[in-house]
Amino acid sequence: MRINERPTSPTGFKRRFLRMPIQLYRWHLGGLFGHRFLLLEHLGRRSGKTRQVVLEVVNHDEVGDGAPDGYVVAAGFGTKSDWYRNLTAHPRARVQVGRRTVDVEADFLGTEEGGDLMARYGTEHPKLGLRLCTTMGFDVDGSAADFREAGRHIHFVRLRPVRG
Template identity: 55%
Template sequence: MDVIKTPQPPTGLSRLLWRLPIRLYQMRLGFLFGHRMMLLTHIGRISGKPRKAVIEVVEHDPVRGVYIAASGFGARSDWYRNLMAHPKATIEVAGRTLPVTASTFTPQEGADLMARYAMRHPKAARRLCRIMGFAVDGGESDFRAVGERIPFVRLVRRA
């Protein structure tokens, strides 16, 4: 696996396009994304104000109420940094809003997660790696190496 270039979070028109799914959730159309995407509402680490981001669900355990996401722009992604400062948040997924608490994974756990994700969604995994700046050949070892380098977040439903 080669690192092409660490991507920068989007700006300008690109940022507007990345944030378009938030509008769909605000229009009560988030159910269209099913369980693959979720609207994360979190607290800004500097402003203290509510912030929103639509992120992909990497894994979901409905029995334990756990949703897992990866920060494709790394540890400098705003939503990731905000969750590390204020781990209590809410998610909206498949038409339901849930209170959650965020925690992180070790690099080894990230490797396991990325390998499982790549097995379930090979095309999406290759595309995601390309967006994040990684050149992968599709082998499990490549996906494990990517998983060790990107931060994963566990969002556990609060009672």
């Protein structure tokens, strides 16, 4: 695995384009994205105001009764992403997946757990795994070992539903 230049947060037109899915969730059309994306509603670390971002779901764990055990998302632009920094300050948030809304708490995965998760994801979804790694600036050959190494450098967040 080779690390290329890490991507920077988009600005201008690209940022506006990437934020367009938020409007679809506001119009109650989040179901169009299925379970591949979620709307994360979180608090700003300084302002305390509600912020929203649409993120791709890397992993979705379910417990036996069909209730979600957590959604895992990746910080594609690293730890400088506003949503990531906001969750470190205020780990409680809300997600909307499809038409379902759930209160969650952020759990930041360690490097080994991130490596294991990416190795599993890359072998189960090779095309998506390659795309995810390329988007984040990693050159991988498609092997589990390469995906694992890339996963050690990616910051993953598990969003666990708040029970009760």
